[in-house]
Amino acid sequence: xxxxxxxxxxxxxxxCAISCAERNMEVTLVSPFPSERSQSVLAAGGINAVTDSHxxxxxxxxxxxxxxxxxxxxxxxxxxxxxxxxxxxxxxxLKKLGTVFTTEPDGSVSKRAFGGQSHKRTCxxxxxxxxxxVTALVMEARRYEELxxxxxxxxxxxxxxxxxxxxCRGAVFYNEAIGQPEAITADSVVIATxxxxxxxxxxxxSTQCDGYAAGKLFMQGVAxxxxxxxxxxxxxxxxxxxxxxxxEAVRGEGGRLYYVDEQSGNRVYFMEEQFGQxxxxxxxxVVSRCMEETGKDxxxxxxxxxxxxxxxxxxxxxxxxxxxxGIDISKQSIPVSPSVxxxxxxxxxxxxxxxxxxxxxxxxxxxxxxxxANRLGGNSLLAAIYGGKxxxxxxxxxxxxxxxxxxxxxxxxxxxxxxxxKGSQSQYPVKYIRDMLAETMREHLGIxxxxxxxQKGIDDVSFYLSxxxxxxxxxSELAYFGYSLPGxxxxxxxxxxxxxxxxxxxxxxxxxxYPTAKDEKKAATIITYGNGSYQTYLDTEGKYEx
Numbered sequence: 001x002x003x004x005x006x007x008x009x010x011x012x013x014x015x016c017a018i019s020c021a022e023r024n025m026e027v028t029l030v031s032p033f034p035s036e037r038s039q040s041v042l043a044a045g046g047i048n049a050v051t052d053s054h055x056x057x058x059x060x061x062x063x064x065x066x067x068x069x070x071x072x073x074x075x076x077x078x079x080x081x082x083x084x085x086x087x088x089x090x091x092x093x094l095k096k097l098g099t100v101f102t103t104e105p106d107g108s109v110s111k112r113a114f115g116g117q118s119h120k121r122t123c124x125x126x127x128x129x130x131x132x133x134v135t136a137l138v139m140e141a142r143r144y145e146e147l148x149x150x151x152x153x154x155x156x157x158x159x160x161x162x163x164x165x166x167x168c169r170g171a172v173f174y175n176e177a178i179g180q181p182e183a184i185t186a187d188s189v190v191i192a193t194x195x196x197x198x199x200x201x202x203x204x205x206s207t208q209c210d211g212y213a214a215g216k217l218f219m220q221g222v223a224x225x226x227x228x229x230x231x232x233x234x235x236x237x238x239x240x241x242x243x244x245x246x247x248e249a250v251r252g253e254g255g256r257l258y259y260v261d262e263q264s265g266n267r268v269y270f271m272e273e274q275f276g277q278x279x280x281x282x283x284x285x286v287v288s289r290c291m292e293e294t295g296k297d298x299x300x301x302x303x304x305x306x307x308x309x310x311x312x313x314x315x316x317x318x319x320x321x322x323x324x325x326g327i328d329i330s331k332q333s334i335p336v337s338p339s340v341x342x343x344x345x346x347x348x349x350x351x352x353x354x355x356x357x358x359x360x361x362x363x364x365x366x367x368x369x370x371x372x373a374n375r376l377g378g379n380s381l382l383a384a385i386y387g388g389k390x391x392x393x394x395x396x397x398x399x400x401x402x403x404x405x406x407x408x409x410x411x412x413x414x415x416x417x418x419x420x421x422k423g424s425q426s427q428y429p430v431k432y433i434r435d436m437l438a439e440t441m442r443e444h445l446g447i448x449x450x451x452x453x454x455q456k457g458i459d460d461v462s463f464y465l466s467x468x469x470x471x472x473x474x475x476s477e478l479a480y481f482g483y484s485l486p487g488x489x490x491x492x493x494x495x496x497x498x499x500x501x502x503x504x505x506x507x508x509x510x511x512x513x514y515p516t517a518k519d520e521k522k523a524a525t526i527i528t529y530g531n532g533s534y535q536t537y538l539d540t541e542g543k544y545e546x
Contacts (some may be wrong), residue, residue, distance in 0.1 A: 001026045008192030010038035012364025014137035015388030018350045021144035023396045030153045039206040043130025044247040046122035048378035049087035053108035058119035062068035070116040072507040073522045088233020097136040112335040113252040114377035116283035122378040127316035157480040158213045168360035181414035183407045187400035188359045195343040195365040203340040204245040212484040217493030223356045223528050225368040226497035228509045233341030234287040239324040248377045257298035285374045285508040288338040292447045299333035344371040348544045352394035363387035373507025421482040430481045450512045454500040461493045462503025498525045501536040
């Protein structure tokens, strides 16, 4: 029986674990916390699919075209086609597992409009789609746990991959329960660790998704891709601790963006003036950039729908605004602004989600494959589930490498590294450096970029890296925060270098000094690392699908 190690237990990891168990593989599902605490539960809007009850004129081909168009020409058509063609079957599978979708009177799954799409095709569960899907997948995973095909390991933090001769044979983890490193070997390893929110500090996502796994793997020889493409969601509100997402569902139900003209006092519906009736549902990069260009405080209005319809369609948004800002959205407009929301870039993978390291795969937001230069709302949950199924099918067919290896040296190295970190606090505590990094990234890798800003960001992160190995963490802190810092910083520098190397504007990457797209740059950015050196190139040959 093949042994599979899956790192990360959100929707992507759960989908893969269940799909592997269905194929009679033995899965070890490792994460630092339960699935119910994963970022996946925050996904509010929905999941895209052209089902039998689709809107008149819609089709799978239309879904494919919208996805490729939203990706601004650098998403691989083969990968996108597989994603969109599998969507109806995935919705049926989720319903079978018990996902409670919102339905129409005839029993068909309800659809809502999302940005960048030509038709209503986003299936949803109120405004808690991610939570509903996680619940259904957790219950199915537990069934396989009972059968002995899935084994969960909680409170385990990724430390490094076990790579020998270009083949991944497992990973080393920091076991929080015993305070020691531990190696887990497997025939194949799947990374499902989410995006890179901690690079920017305050985002719409969980800072538990910090990008360390991608950064460490990068340092171990794994290629990364399209790091410059970072999606800013246009409608978020500030709360005490983080940015809270105002779901695109609000604009899908008719919500209108506006600012107030200072002279006349009148509302200016700037998106509609520029793009017509569907202006509020332009792709997220376009809306965010237009909001930035106004230089004004922007508001989102949905009061005209009436209290009854708002409560029926958007109850979670009603509760969120009332609880965190005291706003009654049936009577008041919502003050909104863009915030980092999703990372199109990540680990470079082929169509079967395998990396440049044999038997090492990546799925979900940590992998760069389906979204190109900009992700359509509703495609991320679809990609997470589909990617897990694709990997399971690929691993079932792959030939396992049964070479016996002794990884005791790697475990001893990890233990020594952890011991060396302990001690009194240094001049630069870990939290201080991470806060400085977030400030640097927000300032120099924002919605609008320039060569000058990007170079300043690279210089700042280079300094943080120069002191990273001199930092000690306090004994009251988790060891993870100490050893993860160099990997996070290395990923941050790679991201800035990718943005610097793409001298054009495309999708979510906008350069004020190169404001137009260039045909010769219509390809994915690949970045590799070796001996402290970063190398970028454009994947014009399609070695890695996007």
